[in-house]
Amino acid sequence: MAGAMLMIRKLYRSLVGGVGLLFLFGCYSGPHSGSILEFLTFQPSYIAYTAPVPVNVEVNGWTSGGTLTVYNDLGEILSYTGDGTQQFPTLVKLGSAYGVHVTVPTVSPQLTCNISNPNGPLKYPVTTIYVTCGLVFHNLSVRVFGLDPTIAASSHLVLQSLSDTLSFSSDTTVDKTFATQIGDTATYNITFASVPTGHTCFFPNADGSGSMTMDMTIKVDCISVLSFLPSSNLVGGADKIAINLSYHGSLSGCSFLATGSSTRQDVISLSPQPTIIYPTAPNDNQIVIVPDPTTLWGTGGDSVLQLQGCTSDGQPINGSNPIYYEFTATGNIRYVDINTGSDSNNCTDGTTNVCQTIQAGLTSCGAAASCSVYIAQGTYPITSQLQLDAKTSLVGGFPSGFGSGLGPDVSTYPTIIQDQTSSCGTSYTTMCSPINITTALLNPASISLTVSNLRIQINSSASYATGILVDGAAFNSGQIRISDNFIYGYEGAASATAGERTGTLVRSSKNVVIIGNWIRGDSGSSVSAAVHLDDANATFILYNILDGLLTTTGGYSTGIQMDNIASGSVVGIAENKINAYQHIFAAIAPAKSNGITVASTSSMGSVYIFNNDIYVGNSSAATVGDAVGISSQASAGNIYNIFNNQIFGRTALGNRVGLYFLNSPSSATNVLGNNFNVGIPILVSATQYTFCNTTLSSSCLLGVALTPLSSAGIGTYNNSYGDNPMFKSITGLAQISDIWRFNSTTGTPSASNTPCTSMYGGINISSYLPAYLIPFFMTDFDLHTRTTTAYSLAPSGSNSISVGVYETDANCQ
Known part of the structure; x- marks a missing residue:
């Protein structure tokens, strides 16, 4: 059976194969010759x-x-x-x-x-x-000159075009080009996202914006006045004045320009006038003003000079603006050096007749004429209070031997004043202080008294102590100026059950300016305050770093304390960093901490608080009101003027308060352009006003403000914000002068690193301030000009002015 099946399969394969071959043979046709007609079908294509x-x-x-x-x-x-x-x-x-x-x-x-x-x-x-x-698209390039390389290395110049930025840490010899080209006839606009500290930058050809018609290179001129010497603003009879610039170059073109001042002696009026000198390299970044040997600086007192037309390498200096310097001229100087001097000398020169003690210098000055005591570096124990009751100023920070320097430098040549006075400090009326200013002789207004460039250590044991006491100096037309000092003291635990330990106390006095200092209140008593104003008038606290420290149980720390401010008394508080030291050192934790404290006896109608950075302090805020930015116990109906401040805690959570009013303010109150990064922005008695979306309200339902602050009848609170300002971090105490800068300092901010409310949410407050305070609003902590450059991202109703002490312009998208 198997053999039969095999035969059948072979037969089947043969049959199928044969049929296939027959099929193929039937389809094949051999070659044959073509006709002429077939060739003609290809001819049209060939011709084509x-x-x-x-x-x-x-x-x-x-x-x-x-x-x-x-x-x-x-x-x-x-x-x-x-x-x-x-x-x-x-x-x-x-x-x-x-x-x-x-x-x-x-x-x-x-x-x-x-x-x-x-x-x-x-x-x-x-x-x-x-x-x-x-x-056609064109390249937009920039060439920068005038930057101080040391400053710009850490504080860059940042320029912006569209969404592109260029950063500069030094002058450029090769143009830098923005990444995005600009179409022909399209408008370009270069803005300053960040300017290095102390610099003024501008477009000398007024071409920072315009229409593109070709590849363009825009010049940026940053040649700036960085400092003046003497920095103390006290100029001796034969002393020179030096203007330090950010750029080394060939200087020329300066001439004196009249200021029109009615209260200061104008240098242009001197005959002969001082000589303007342009030193050669390596000092070709300095303009030096040398007084004529016959007229010196005139009769003395408050003076001013103004220069115009100054150029370096043919380029304008200071944004083509005049260079302005106020100073006090005195030919009546006494010299003190604890290391080389002797009180048997007459103190009249810095080499052979130097005195040893400050008291000897004061005695030599006498009371008749304006006089200054120059104090060399060293530690000066003060066992008997230094009385400034005439027209004598104290200026420290000079090198031993005095040399030929143009001015003091307290950082390099520290003059340390140690309060070792005794039989004082048991009550508020017997306050211990190494320096007591009681003068009533500053008349006319051109006569002033200055305490500057000193390191003052507060009495370490007295219950009531201060670094500088201005007491009863209420009859002066001229100013008392406390500037460029470092005042500090004990920082340990409580050493007294009561008392007050402050950096500076101004009591029953007027015409006092506290400017450019770093002041810390002392620890150890009921009240620790950097500055205490008690019955002060025409007093201004400007450009300082201020801190209160630890206090006893039931006490409080504060940057500024105000008591007995009379109705109509003017106080200006601007451009200060308050509680910065506490912010760096979290271990300094008072039970209660405020930025500014107002007592019940004060009238606030003529007190102006603007463009400050106010940290509420390190209190744990276990109770509402334990940590407050501005805390007022003043009576109901007071008018408050509070503008453009950053008020913040470490977080925006908990019981920390921005503004606390024990009693309801007047409906004429203006609280405008402030940023509150705290749990409770406004507290009025026991009523808390927090943000309901962007509206301050005491109640909120599904994002709707049911009881907005604007309807409470206690003032205007427009342009209030509740954002984290996201300040640039610092590494420690050495950078305290740079604390609370915006992130934009080294680049362009974005929504993720700097809120636009901080950048642009401030209000132009010129119409709210007395004319004499407007200049302090117009410049920030670095003395940069505040601008109102319009931005589409500025909050509605604001004027594109930065909130707080630092001004910056940038694109915040």
């Missing part, structure tokens, strides 16, 4: 590839008017005033060489045109040349 053809030119994108000219190597010309297709007169064989060219006229906006196949050969079936036109 060899016959001359027309050359067309199609233009697209010519939209700017004018006549676009397209021509070939035969001299044939086609003209276009818009898009379209035209044909050259002469036909061209496919595959042959040719050339087509285009002439683009000057139009606006300027276009450029490209030819798709300008040099052939033509290939069938495409016999059209395509000319495509489009807008």
